[in-house]
Amino acid sequence: MDVSFMYFIQQMLTNPALLVTTLLTLGVIFVNGWTDAPNAIATCVTTRCMRVRSAIIMAAVFNFLGVFIMTQLNASVASTISNMVDFGGNTHEALIALCAALFSIVVYSVAASMFGIPTSESHSLIAGLTGAAIAIQNGIGGVNMDEWVKVLYGLVASLAIGFAMGWVVCKLVTVVCAGLDRRRTNGFFKYAQIVGAAAMSFMHGAQDGQKFIGVLFLGMAFCSGQSSVAGVIIPVWLMLLCSTIMGLGTSVGGERIIKSVGQDMVRLEKFQGFSADLSSALCLLLMTVLGIPVSTTHTKTSAIMGVGAVKRLSAINFGVVKDMMLTWVFTFPGCGLISFVMAKLFMFVF
Template identity: 35%
Template structure:
């Protein structure tokens, strides 16, 4: 009979729930524009996004390795069985608090912050891998939204020049079809980056509980995380779809194509580099970039200010929450 600690089972279950909610929340990243421009019905769009999120999760493990071994040294925290659970609790607490206060927040950054805080609470300030955090976390955190904005802006400007003499009706009809391709690309890139974050967390937990000899992602972890995210995406997220599709900038099919393609290129590039980025921030800034290419007044710039607030607050605040959760678990004898 397998001797699997109850605490490890709890970590895996909570991590998969986190992955499920991530998929449910971030389904809007892939399908908001094709729903808002009426290219596909919400039901068809969700099925497509869920399937491609599932497929994207199997395309690499670079991000999983960054989460599992690039933020904290696995060897340094191998003796702490409550560390990963504290990181998850810290991220969940911060997500719930920001949800209650109506503040924008990245679940990905909250998870990273929770892990950093729990590691410091366990091993002191030497526990985090600061060079890797700077290179793989902080730098992409700043650059990915900027890249999303720039790519969205440049791609939309390029398309506008290429199609300056084209008839608007023909352009609209063509990009309705092309937007299905760009949305599929976005859904695949989302699965490639976001599902791997939970893979890394579960793999780190398995290592700290001495269930695996090295930081390699087991096949069952890949499968379970991919399924959790795919099922989460299938639940929808219609309020977020409405916000992404209408409140930032009124989208037409060509705008949706440009925003999705730009964001997917940035996310795929970050995934190849092993950088866990916020897909929500990236698609949001890509939409802003597309809107700004038309005219600056077309964009509701307050959204950009909210994103900046999220960049600044989320990781340190979630780190504090993760550290507090670790101390609580220590008092309960579960660290």
């Protein structure tokens, strides 16, 4: 399989399905950087450790580095996404179905926003790929359950481990700093939280960037007549392309999201913000190394809830938990069904 950049450009110019797949994938990566990445810096901004624009620039840089560096060190998340479904041996139909899966993410996201249903690009991607695979294989034989079960692990782990780590880290910080002067510790945690936000941005890129690298890589394989990417090394130029697009998306901003995550859920002090950033970054690192795709938004929000629980459970806005549950309830069947229908339609038309 030729994975050179020039071959990719040639194929894109001669294959409309690959061109559409590439544009849709890069578009979703851009939107992910725009809407998801601000979660990484939300606590840092709302505790006044950094100004919004400076934090966004920092997040863009570390999102870029996260995608690029982590994919070279450990591309297991990208492999999980690539191997999660089987589109069959007809690579022409497989490419069309992949295009339909990405298109369904756009359709679902727009429809969900109109009805006020919370969404997750990560879950939409997984649901879209699954629906398209079922459509092209006419059954669940298109789903690799050994890989798909990692998604189920991720749903539970992103909440349970994120919450537990948030509680433990914040409790340790509280005990260690109990007898120290608050003004001096605030000065330390101001800079510590900036480091934590940078780590969280890095891990956001490592998790979410790899998911979409896996999709684009799969599209390249289909175009080359291969039904899988097993044993093929992800090229550096693809890492650079996806990380750059995510960094550009992050640079657009997301001040409303920053306010929602950093202020509306739990009112945080600087040491609490540091605890939330560090614990969520550690949780994401663990999930990335294990090759388990998770929602970075859900991981961060569960860590913030764990931090809030150290003080008292009533400090948590449990409406956020309801939104996360609604995301699971609607996204997997909703986006999966749209993808199934779109894949059938696309294969009939094209």
